[in-house]
Amino acid sequence: MDTFEIKKHKIWIMKSLRKGLGLGRPDHGQERNMFEKCPSCNTVFSRKELEDSHHVCPSCGYHFRMGAHDRIRLICDPGSFEEMAAGMTSANVLDFPDYRQVLKEAKQVSGLNEAYVFGRCTVRSYAAVTGVLDSSFIMGSMGATVGEKITLSIEYAQQHQLPLIIFSASGGARMQEGTVSLMQMAKTSAAMRRFSHQGGLFVSCLTNPTTGGVLASYASLGDIILAEPGALIGFAGPRVIEQTIGQKLPEGFQTSEYLLEHGFLDRIVERSELRDIIGQILKLHERRRSASWNL
Amino acid sequence: MESLTAYDRLGLARRMDRPRTMDFIRRMFTDFIEFRGDRCYGDDHAVVGGVALYRGLPVTILGHRKGSNVEDNILCNFGMPHPEGYRKSQRLAKQAEKFGRPVICFIDTPGAYPGTGAEARGQGQAIADNIALFSELKVPVISVVIGEGGSGGALAFGVADRVLMMENAVYEILSPEGFASILWRDSSLADRACRLMKPTAQDLLELGIIDALIPEPEGGAHMDPDAAIDSVDRQVQRSLSVLMKQDLLTLVRNRDRKYRNMGSRKTLSQKTKE
Numbered sequence: 250m251d252t253f254e255i256k257k258h259k260i261w262i263m264k265s266l267r268k269g270l271g272l273g274r275p276d277h278g279q280e281r282n283m284f285e286k287c288p289s290c291n292t293v294f295s296r297k298e299l300e301d302s303h304h305v306c307p308s309c310g311y312h313f314r315m316g317a318h319d320r321i322r323l324i325c326d327p328g329s330f331e332e333m334a335a336g337m338t339s340a341n342v343l344d345f346p347d348y349r350q351v352l353k354e355a356k357q358v359s360g361l362n363e364a365y366v367f368g369r370c371t372v373r374s375y376a377a378v379t380g381v382l383d384s385s386f387i388m389g390s391m392g393a394t395v396g397e398k399i400t401l402s403i404e405y406a407q408q409h410q411l412p413l414i415i416f417s418a419s420g421g422a423r424m425q426e427g428t429v430s431l432m433q434m435a436k437t438s439a440a441m442r443r444f445s446h447q448g449g450l451f452v453s454c455l456t457n458p459t460t461g462g463v464l465a466s467y468a469s470l471g472d473i474i475l476a477e478p479g480a481l482i483g484f485a486g487p488r489v490i491e492q493t494i495g496q497k498l499p500e501g502f503q504t505s506e507y508l509l510e511h512g513f514l515d516r517i518v519e520r521s522e523l524r525d526i527i528g529q530i531l532k533l534h535e536r537r538r539s540a541s542w543n544l
Numbered sequence: 545m546e547s548l549t550a551y552d553r554l555g556l557a558r559r560m561d562r563p564r565t566m567d568f569i570r571r572m573f574t575d576f577i578e579f580r581g582d583r584c585y586g587d588d589h590a591v592v593g594g595v596a597l598y599r600g601l602p603v604t605i606l607g608h609r610k611g612s613n614v615e616d617n618i619l620c621n622f623g624m625p626h627p628e629g630y631r632k633s634q635r636l637a638k639q640a641e642k643f644g645r646p647v648i649c650f651i652d653t654p655g656a657y658p659g660t661g662a663e664a665r666g667q668g669q670a671i672a673d674n675i676a677l678f679s680e681l682k683v684p685v686i687s688v689v690i691g692e693g694g695s696g697g698a699l700a701f702g703v704a705d706r707v708l709m710m711e712n713a714v715y716e717i718l719s720p721e722g723f724a725s726i727l728w729r730d731s732s733l734a735d736r737a738c739r740l741m742k743p744t745a746q747d748l749l750e751l752g753i754i755d756a757l758i759p760e761p762e763g764g765a766h767m768d769p770d771a772a773i774d775s776v777d778r779q780v781q782r783s784l785s786v787l788m789k790q791d792l793l794t795l796v797r798n799r800d801r802k803y804r805n806m807g808s809r810k811t812l813s814q815k816t817k818e
Binding site: 400 | 695726
């Protein structure tokens with residue numbers, strides 16, 4: 250969960266940076282035509298360039314975090330995405346102080362009602378259900394509503410016998426909803442198991458960052474697990490581990506590349522290839538192909 | 545005991561002299577035999593697993609093991625499992641299903657171990673698999689939170705037909721110290737965090753997350769460990785005798801429904817109405 254801290258730090262850096270460059274707040278669909286600096290190689294380029302390159306640094310290949318709707322534009326065939334349960338919002342289940350305010354600000358910053366967006370779509374003409382966690386909404390954390398929406402997306406895919414693709418980006422469980430958040434791990438995992446028993450295909454795509462209770466539940470239950478390059482993926486956050494073991498972590502620890510090497514991913518996929526790879530996976534899993542085959 | 549704060553209870557839950565999983569096993573069961581190893585990488589001392597008789601009925605026991613002195617604590621990694629512990633539990637739970645034995649779990653952990661080896665060997669994956677497996681295990685499952693139930697590392701043993709919780713146990717999303725350090729960057733605010741997190745048995749009973757609260761002796765379980773264990777024993781017996789009468793399909797369907805409704809729109813709006 251300390252990715253939350255990293256994020257805060259990054260926001261602070263980006264804010265100072267923007268101030269330095271004479272720029273305003275980060276745009277989430279409102280302001281356009283700004284400049285952006287790559288946190289990895291420091292190259293400055295225009296937002297237009299960044300959008301054209303699917304939020305990947307044209308110079309060094311660094312994968313910027315991506316909002317839910319940008320992700321949907323990247324993956325789904327144009328105009329095919331029909332969002333579901335878009336109006337669901339979170340309640341303050343534990344009467345946690347300031348949580349309402351936190352939710353309100355998150356809505357403003359992200360332009361979303363909650364951190365998870367899902368719907369029906371086609372990818373390279375194959376029908377599917379796609380869900381995306383957006384890290385700009387309270388670090389993409391999973392509380393009751395996010396857990397419920399993820400479960401609804403699984404159940405919709407099951408009912409309609411559609412493959413399910415979920416892009417995770419999350420600091421883990423939503424702190425402000427306490428043990429209720431924890432139970433969402435059980436709810437989503439159980440739903441995923443039911444879906445799997447019905448022969449449903451789940452492609453889990455881990456993006457920067459996927460940690461804590463999200464990694465330790467549905468996101469690890471993919472038939473196929475993909476990740477974007479350089480994403481932070483782990484159960485415990487790096488700062489917690491450093492504090493526990495009392496030493497600095499090695500370079501590259503808990504990255505996509507590290508997980509691939511340790512056998513926990515099927516493939517690392519560059520953002521520019523994601524749509525084709527997912528399209529290919531959907532093609533290879535079409536039920537009718539196996540059902541109607543004869544020589 | 546009404547006047548105790550959540551933080552007081554956390555203190556009680558963490559006491560060295562509080563009865564631990566091994567004490568429960570010794571007093572509640574007979575013929576216990578421990579089975580070890582995940583058949584993959586290693587054996588995790590932070591998780592104990594085996595088979596015993598519960599009033600004559602063969603059952604599988606799984607639990608966090610913290611140890612009762614410093615030497616034991618270190619050997620058991622203070623009850624913080626590595627992936628091997630969760631994989632051992634999956635192996636033993638599948639065996640329980642094969643031989644038709646109910647599973648009884650004891651939860652007592654600060655959380656899954658946050659270390660480099662644990663990450664390299666897939667802590668997240670191991671916990672996810674445990675949760676998914678227990679969500680559909682075709683035998684009765686009872687979980688008892690006896691001390692500290694910390695985070696996903698606790699939930700891995702907490703997907704059950706009946707979740708029972710001792711009066712002074714706590715069940716939380718992560719340690720109050722970690723919680724305070726994330727939200728306010730100050731781990732010394734654990735007292736405040738503890739209050740806001742609503743981690744006590746009473747809180748969780750009201751939220752519908754646990755099924756029963758088991759009273760402890762005056763002053764806490766450590767004041768009279770035998771009496772405390774016997775209260776748990778009575779509740780386990782009651783729960784198990786109900787669950788053993790259900791056919792397995794109904795059992796799994798009910799368990800499924802229970803977790804499906806955790807924090808769903810339906811249950812949340814009911815709570816708001818109350």
